[in-house]
Each structure stands twice: as C-alpha cells, then as structure tokens.
Amino acid sequence: MTATFTEAHQEIQTRLLGLGISLPQARAESDWTLETLWNMRPEALYTQGDKRLSESEWAQLQDFLYQRTVKRIPIQYLLHEAWFYGQKFYVNPHVLIPRPETELLVEQALTLLKPGKRVLDVGTGPGTIALSLAHRLDQSVPITAVDVSPEALQVARINQKRLNTQVRLLPAGDLFTPVGTEQFDLIVSNPPYIDRNLQSTLTPEVVDHEPHMALFPPVSEDAYYFYRRLAVEGKAHLQPNGHILMECGAGMGPDITQIFLLHGYTHIQTTRDYAGLDRVIAVSL
Known part of the structure; x- marks a missing residue:
C-alpha cells in the first residue's frame, strides 16, 4: 500500500521536523520536493491530494527520504537546484x-x-x-x-x-x-x-x-x-x-x-x- 500525495507531503514534513528543522523550512522543502519530483504544486494538493502514489513513486519517495533524513544530504544537492536572487541555479x-x-x-x-x-x-x-x-x-x-x-x-x-x-x-x-x-x-x-x-x-x-x-x-x-x-x-x-x-x-x-x-x-x-x-x-x- 502506498500513500496519497497529501500523506506524502505530510510524511516529508514530519521526517524533517524530527531532525530539528523548523516548520517553515520543513513545509518549504516538502512543497519543493513534490513539485520537482512529480510536478505537483502545493495548491494542487487541494484538488489532487487524495490521488495515490504509484509503486515507483512511493519507492522514489522512500529513497529520497533516506538520502535527505538519514544521510542528511541537503535538498539542493538532491534536486540539483538552488534559488538565488530570483533565479534557479544548478548545484x-x-x-x-x-x-x-x-x-x-x-x-x-x-x-x-x-x-x-x-x-x-x-x-x-x-x-x-x-x-x-x-x-x-x-x-x-x-x-x-x-x-x-x-x-x-x-x-x-x-x-x-x-x-x-x-x-x-x-x-x-x-x-x-x-x-x-x-x-x-x-x-x-x-x-x-x-x-x-x-x-x-x-x-x-x-x-x-x-x-x-x-x-x-x-x-x-x-x-x-x-x-x-x-x-x-x-x-x-x-x-x-x-x-x-x-x-x-x-x-x-x-x-x-x-x-x-x-x-x-x-x-x-x-x-x-x-x-x-x-x-x-x-x-x-
């Protein structure tokens, strides 16, 4: 059994909060992850949040969470992007x-x-x-x-x-x-x-x-x-x-x-x- 996109969004936040990361940063990272991995903007959760992740998407999320919360790799390196002065840079x-x-x-x-x-x-x-x-x-x-x-x-x-x-x-x-x-x-x-x-x-x-x-x-x-x-x-x-x-x-x-x-x-x-x-x-x- 996989999770819905709303549940996935919450799971990312919960795991990050467990590391001592602030709630605003955890929310921002969760939004950023869903948008980058699955092209789902935060507002889309209101209409598509009950859609379930596929098995491959669920496996992708678990791997991402391991890299981010166990190995503690910065999200910018995982997603290969960082915002600076209004532009998105590759990192x-x-x-x-x-x-x-x-x-x-x-x-x-x-x-x-x-x-x-x-x-x-x-x-x-x-x-x-x-x-x-x-x-x-x-x-x-x-x-x-x-x-x-x-x-x-x-x-x-x-x-x-x-x-x-x-x-x-x-x-x-x-x-x-x-x-x-x-x-x-x-x-x-x-x-x-x-x-x-x-x-x-x-x-x-x-x-x-x-x-x-x-x-x-x-x-x-x-x-x-x-x-x-x-x-x-x-x-x-x-x-x-x-x-x-x-x-x-x-x-x-x-x-x-x-x-x-x-x-x-x-x-x-x-x-x-x-x-x-x-x-x-x-x-x-």
Whole structure:
C-alpha cells in the first residue's frame, strides 16, 4: 500500500521536523520536493491530494527520504537546484549552496556599478554572484569570474548556459592568478571564512556534504586568511577609485576593517544583514 500525495507531503514534513528543522523550512522543502519530483504544486494538493502514489513513486519517495533524513544530504544537492536572487541555479556537491544573505552582496555591488565598469568575482563557485550581476546589468558591465576549483567552474558554465547570461569564466587558478595583471573597478568575493574550530557547531548537511574548500580557510590558517590575501594582492588589481566588496561572518567586521586599514585602505564600510549581523564590507584605497 502506498500513500496519497497529501500523506506524502505530510510524511516529508514530519521526517524533517524530527531532525530539528523548523516548520517553515520543513513545509518549504516538502512543497519543493513534490513539485520537482512529480510536478505537483502545493495548491494542487487541494484538488489532487487524495490521488495515490504509484509503486515507483512511493519507492522514489522512500529513497529520497533516506538520502535527505538519514544521510542528511541537503535538498539542493538532491534536486540539483538552488534559488538565488530570483533565479534557479544548478548545484552539486562540488560547489557551496548559495545562501540568501549573499544576495546583500549582489545588491551592494549593483549600487557601485555603472556601464563600462569592470568586475571580477573571486571564488565564483556555481557563478551565483557573477551571473546575478550580469543578469541585472544586461551585459553593460563586463564581468570576469575565477575559482581555484575546475569542478566549480564547470558548474558555473552549466549555469551560464542554463540562464543564458554571459560572463568571462577563466581557467582555474588560485585567487588572482588567472587574471594576470588585469585591473578592475570592482572586485567581489565571498571567500571561505568559517573557522575550522567551529566544525562541530555546523549541521551534518553542511559539514558532511558541502565542499570544505569553499567553507574553511586552509588547514592551520585562521578565519581571516583570505581577507589578508585580498587586502595585499587586491591592490594590484584595483583601478583608481575601485572597490573590493566582500561577504563576512557575524562579528568579523571590526577585525577585517583593521586588516584593510593596516594595508593602506582608507575607505571602509560595513553593511549589516536583515538580522543585524555584519555581512558585507566595502573597501577602497
């Protein structure tokens, strides 16, 4: 005996709630699962909810629930999609799942850009920042994206094709290496900034499945490793009056400010997210 679609929808929520996931997130994941697996939108449950899953659909659901609630694989990896800044991106375990708070970085970048300005996205991952900017700017601003991971760049290429949005994706290389001596008006980056000592505080979805290269600085380095490198190496790649715009973690703003002041940057502004936490830092020389 299988279940009805309404029962399946409830079963997904119940299993997720058992993991300590909030009710709004559990409902959202349940809606998302039914729509992606069986093309059933939430409102369709009112008219088609008593329809029973086929045996194959029931087996598919059980496998999905095992992957999601036992192995704790994030739903974005199971469904190979994640929403960011109004667009649906392809994702896989080679790239970090885009977070809503990173949208603030895109919003701040848009306030600094005018036609003809050149942008570099350092550590582009699935291309979410670069492609979101390109989508909004309609190719009036040339955007270059780089990443140290060839696998991440392949995901970015898939998203570029899916979204029909063009950015310049360079071959893989460490930080600024792929751009040689080029200079830009805006450098944007969401670098790895989680302290490795905090791994035990992260959910299994994050620490067991997302790429550690995109989460943490190198072993033996602290959370500010990439900010120091951006401060030192970024100078050579900034046009006069150019900016570096970075995401940061809660409470990191003051220390990052000191790093950039130490390296000669004179204009530094921290923007807080909707939770009131330090989130985006803009600097210029």
